[in-house]
Amino acid sequence: MVSLTKTAGARSSGARAGWPEMLPTLAWLVALLVLPLVYILRMSFSADPFALTATGWSLANYADSIPFYWNNLLNSVLIGLSATILAFAIAMPVAYGISFYGGRWKAVLLFAFFAPFLTSYLIRIVAWQTLLGANGPLFAPLHAATGLEVRVLGTPFAVVAGLTYQLVPFVLLPLYTAFNRIDRTLCAAADDLYSGRCGARGAMIGGAAGLAIGLLLAAVFFGAGGLAAPGPMLFVLAAALAGAMVGGTMTERFALIVFPLSRNGFIAAAVLSFIPALGDYVNAALLGDIRTQMLGNVIQAKFLVELDYAGAAALSASLLVAAMLLLTLLLRLIRGTELLDVV
Helix, strand or coil, X not given: CHHHHHHHHHHHHHHHHCHHHHHXXXXXXXXXXXXXXXXXXXXXXXXXXXXXXXXXCCCHHHHHHCCCCHHHHHHHHXXXXXXXXXXXXXXXXXXXXXXXXXXXXXXXXXXXHHHHHHCCHHHHHHHHHHHHCCCCCCCHHHHHHHCCCCCCCCCHHHHHHHHHHHHHHHHHHHHHHHHHCCCHHHHHHHHHHCCCECHHHHHHHHHHHHXXXXXXXXXXXXXXXXXXXXXXXXXXXXXXXXXXXXXXXXXXXXXXXXXXXXXXXXXXXHHHHHHHHHHCCHHHHHHCCHHHCCHHHHHHHHHHHHCCHHHHHHHHXXXXXXXXXXXXXXXXXXXXXXXXXXX
């Protein structure tokens, strides 16, 4: 009993002794994170929407902004989710291949993959403008050869494509780290125990996942009202077929050993990619049109064009709450320390 009391006392004294070392970190967090968030939250309840300093209290900013811009919030969620899914489809095979088969060339392969992302974020989006333009290197030769003019800029596809490209590094690094932390002796043992394919069960799960992803992408690209058209339906069926093929041919080693051991990396990648995608507005502004405007575009316009500071703060707070709810849900799946280890 005495030893337990001493241990508890030692722990509490150790925790108290660590506070002086944490004070600089806490001061920076309060100055750079807490105070700006408190300012935004206070501004969102201001009675005068055009004053830079909050005056009075009112809920009108939320009542007037959220219902009117609900479609923009829905655009943010659907476009951000679509870009995150496509970023996973691109980054996961790359991270898996480099981690398990890169050998002594891992660092070189990672640098080669990340080299384009060392340039400015804005320059990369402008490059996508040129690439997807009617007179760009992709569609200009097609127009010259066939006379068919393809216009991609101003469509949801262009916004999702540009945003996906920006999110790939945020997916690749957590997955690569998680794959690298897997004990290779477990994989060697799994080669003997789980050497087959997932087969029919994997095809059913993959087909269902492909169908869901296909419906999501078709709703974003073609509009929810156009899903019954032949083009979107063929797109959905192709996605379901691709998912069934991937699920059926996936190795049992990956499904039963590698994926469970790297689950935290997948969740960390989802957090690091989807939450920034929710607040993005540059891709929608430069690659899309009025139909693809996300909530970030509305917030930017209210702050800098309409000078409706309280309304912009209310939308920012709503987006922050949505992101925090998502983060809380994901952190319920894994412990926060494990997430930080993967990140």
